[in-house]
Amino acid sequence: GSASEATLISLLAARTKTIRRVQSEKPELTEADIMGRLVAYASDQAHSSVERAALIGGVKIKNVSSDDTFSVCGSALKKVVDEDKASGLIPFFFCATLGTTPCCSFDKLLELGPICNKENIWMHIDAAYAGSAFICPEFRHLLNGVEFADSFNFNPHKWLLVNFDCSAMWVKKRSDLTGAFKLEPLYLQHHHQESGLVTDYRHWQIPLGRRFRSLKLWFVLRMYGVTGLQEHIRKHIRLSHQFEHLVLQDERFEICAKVVLGLVCFRLK
Structure with a gap:
């Protein structure tokens, strides 16, 4: 569930x-x-x-x-x-x-x-x-x-x-x-x-x-394989770090939590 x-x-x-x-x-x-x-x-x-x-x-x-x-x-x-x-x-x-x-x-x-x-x-x-x-x-x-x-x-x-x-x-x-x-x-x-x-x-x-x-999960694993799913995850994490870089270039904003995976938390200073 x-x-x-x-x-x-x-x-x-x-x-x-x-x-x-x-x-x-x-x-x-x-x-x-x-x-x-x-x-x-x-x-x-x-x-x-x-x-x-x-x-x-x-x-x-x-x-x-x-x-x-x-x-x-x-x-x-x-x-x-x-x-x-x-x-x-x-x-x-x-x-x-x-x-x-x-x-x-x-x-x-x-x-x-x-x-x-x-x-x-x-x-x-x-x-x-x-x-x-x-x-x-x-x-x-x-x-x-x-x-x-x-x-x-x-x-x-x-x-x-x-x-x-x-x-x-x-x-x-x-x-x-x-x-x-x-x-x-x-x-x-x-x-x-x-x-x-x-x-x-x-x-x-x-x-x-x-x-x-379990059937739909099996189909995803079958279609993408481990390599495909790993690249999917890595792409999103690369995008999050790119976005973090853009935020840090703007002095109006600050990052308020370490970016580890795909979530970027930022706020106005």
């Missing part, structure tokens, strides 16, 4: 996983007790869909302040997590962003990942726009630290020549998703489900069924 759906799915899976973990450690706590103490985090530059996911999931969410490059660093996350734990809250989810909507900034995964792993915080990476650029080797350094993530999403429909909607999501442990969404009414059971040969995506998502979105 979209990055909004991927964020929601990951947050709900993280919520279920955390509730079960806490109940195993403190059986006297009810699900309602734990739900009231759960808290999620995202950058103050994160997309509004993260806040909406928390609203639907019925959990608190707090913004983590970004630095002067509009990125979230490890110390900022650690500070708010420590404060909330001292207040009796249970940190359980953090949405890191690679390529924020306002200015295409990148949260510092190598600093954030170890903190999330240590604190049992699910780290979801929203790379809805920027994820397409990672098909180019020269931009993959922006992905360093992805190994700490529990889930990752990007939208081929944003920058990879695929029409809406087409969103790709990876999860480190698929059992975390199925553990949150798996239901087995008699009318949906079949004799292939335990064979290991069939993947029932109804256990991975909110809808029961899904459209054949």
Whole structure:
């Protein structure tokens, strides 16, 4: 579907996983007790869909302040997590962003990942726009630290020549998703489900069924190939730097965020 759906799915899976973990450690706590103490985090530059996911999931969410490059660093996350734990809250989810909507900034995964792993915080990476650029080797350094993530999403429909909607999501442990969404009414059971040969995506998502979105992505990959898609991305990034150069030549304007990919943020002085 979209990055909004991927964020929601990951947050709900993280919520279920955390509730079960806490109940195993403190059986006297009810699900309602734990739900009231759960808290999620995202950058103050994160997309509004993260806040909406928390609203639907019925959990608190707090913004983590970004630095002067509009990125979230490890110390900022650690500070708010420590404060909330001292207040009796249970940190359980953090949405890191690679390529924020306002200015295409990148949260510092190598600093954030170890903190999330240590604190049992699910780290979801929203790379809805920027994820397409990672098909180019020269931009993959922006992905360093992805190994700490529990889930990752990007939208081929944003920058990879695929029409809406087409969103790709990876999860480190698929059992975390199925553990949150798996239901087995008699009318949906079949004799292939335990064979290991069939993947029932109804256990991975909110809808029961899904459209054949993979076909249109396959056709784009088939038509353009890796080389063609890489050139498409590189051309747009070259254009953004050319535009940045033109803006800098006019003393009335200034660039207000580092140009990394295809977004140029500028303003009147």
